[in-house]
Amino acid sequence: MDTQQNPEWQRQKINIIIERIGWYLTFALVPCGQPYFGLLFLIISKLASLFGREKQEQNLSSVPRLAKRTSQLFIFLLVYMYINSFFSKQPLDSLLISLAFSLVFYFYFFGSQRLAFYDREFLKTCFFLFTGGGFLVSVVTLIRYLSLSLSRAALFGGPNSLGTLIIMYTGVSLGFLLAKGKPYSYFVLLFLPASVCALLATQSRGAWLGFAGMLVILILFNYKKKIILIFLVILLLAAGLLMINPTLNERFLSIFSLEKGGNMTRIHIWQASLNMIKDKPLQGVGLGVFPDVYPE
Known part of the structure; x- marks a missing residue:
């Protein structure tokens, strides 16, 4: 019995190490805008757990009501983001960007939320890496x-x-x-x-x-x-x-000067945003295609 469970235990142990490396890299490299290496390890860890024999189910009843409602809100926004992509003039581009955002939200928001409730000491270590990376x-x-x-x-x-x-x-x-x-x-x-x-x-x-x-x-x-x-x-x-x-x-x-090109560009973006709200108040134009639809 022990010999049969030992390989499975070794796989789980390796998977945990890969996941922790992913979180370490994420928190350490996010301050310089490079979260991709950590995300790669987290994806590998998640794929490995999907093929594992034993799934660890966490008790979500201990999660505060505010956290549950926040998660539900983000899920609604993600679904709404996909719906908006179908109304876009460039639906393929919007869908691909929506998929990328979904991966980010799944691993970083929901993943870090799980760490906050089930592994706070590890999360504290990650925040120390985050602070050191920022400095x-x-x-x-x-x-x-x-x-x-x-x-x-x-x-x-x-x-x-x-x-x-x-x-x-x-x-x-x-x-x-x-x-x-x-x-x-x-x-x-x-x-x-x-x-x-x-x-x-x-x-x-x-x-x-x-x-x-x-x-x-x-x-x-x-x-x-x-x-x-x-x-x-x-x-x-x-x-x-x-x-x-x-x-x-x-x-x-020059922050409040309208003579500078950068400030006028911001005003033009705000005006284009108001025009988009008037034209398509509910469905929008799709994620990532705003500059193409409103080039002005």
């Missing part, structure tokens, strides 16, 4: 920006994409470190300045505004005098860099 991205961004004398900092994509990633991993990492408390919260003193300097180096005006909004929300959820003091010091650092650097200063002052 490393900020440091590498600054090193490349200064050593290569770049006009705008970029890493694995354009400056605006990097700015969006900085907002994402900074907000999540700060919330995690503050929730963990001492001594982990002290790392905020290194993490936040690195993120702010890297964000300024991108010169992405939209990312600057988004970062400020993220900090305001973070303060509202973590209202403590020490935290507010730390954030104020960091904001003073950012303000000082904006004032002493002519390029950053000019870039900041």
